[in-house]
Amino acid sequence: MAVHLSLGVPSSPLPLTFLRPPKLLSEPIIKNPSRTSFLGSRCASSFPASSPMESRPKLMEFPHLLAPHRDLMITLIAALETRLDSHLLPVSLPPDVEFYQNETNSSQGSLCIRKGRDSSPIDFMLASWLHLKQPSGDAFNITNLQVYLKPTTNAPHFQFELVQCSPTYLIFFLDLTPRKDLVLNPDYLKTFYEHNQLEPLRRQLDELVPESKPYFSSSLYFRQVVSPTGILVSIKSEAADGRIEEIMRDNISPIANQVLGLWIDECDFEGSGNVVGENEKSELEKRDYMIKSKAVQMDLSASMPLQFGQEVADRVLGVIRTVFNI
Secondary structure, three states: OOOOOOOOOOOOOOOOOOOOOOOOOOOOOOOOHHHOOOOHHHHOOOOOOOOHHHOOOHHHHOOOOOHHHHHHHHHHHHHHHHHHHHHEOOOOOOHHHHEEEOOOOOEEEEEEEEEEOOOOOEEEEEEEEEEEEOOOOOEEEEEEEEEEEOOOOOOOEEEEEEEEEEOOEEEEEEEEEOOOOOOOOHHHHHHHHHOOOHHHHHHHHHHHOOOEEEOOOOOHHHHHHOOOOOEEEEEEOOOOOOHHHHHHHHHHHHHHHHHHHHHHHHHOOOOOOOOOOHHHHHHHHHHHHHHHHHHHHHHHHHHHHHHHOHHHHHHHHHHHHHHHOO
């Protein structure tokens, strides 16, 4: 989901994340196999450097991240593509949307989207990174990964976002976004949240990482969208001694990978899945449409022009609106 924490600074221009870092400062034929997946380089490793086949999506370079952050993103994307590749169409974005930047190169972003096949319950899989340089010379480095499902299933969406605000400070968001009202549908709560033991995973971070603190969004809308087991924390280390990298590697990475695995297993992509009637399908469509529309309206439409200029923002937002079907 990536929804917006509304803290009065440029937020991450990422679909469905009202997640803002705090203000620290004033089935086509594919001619190029490297574009068939986010991990395109694995298809190109045997080609000489001069060959166009050696290129890989900008997304997978993650040029500004700490090593454990980069490794986690690559691991999560690889797990999704390994388990769900047969459900996904190839990447087919324009090059100037896969990678974009402002006139001074101080803000850079990469976006990759794989839409689900017609027969798949997956609507789309989206991954992105942002590098937003600040006047002090520091930068926000933001990564986002999400998988949205079609209304042919009522399983939750998968949402992951990790924000490096500085070498000693990060924000972590991980959730299986509910697609039904949990008060009115207690069986849904049991199926996707209680039976999966997601609450112990949420508590694990609190117990093992004393630097972890709850991160409260100023957006009331965001608070209603997140599940009761969603993880939204800030983690700050007092010294630049590698502690943040250690937390990413030893705590955040195992939890994120475990939640992703639980989500894939529970969604039962290769089985019969959840049977959804027409009335329920209509309600799911309305809920999904509202969340996606609010993300663009409340966050992206305002923040992207400020960070990248109107021309780049219009180009990237046009693709996002098309994929979101809004």
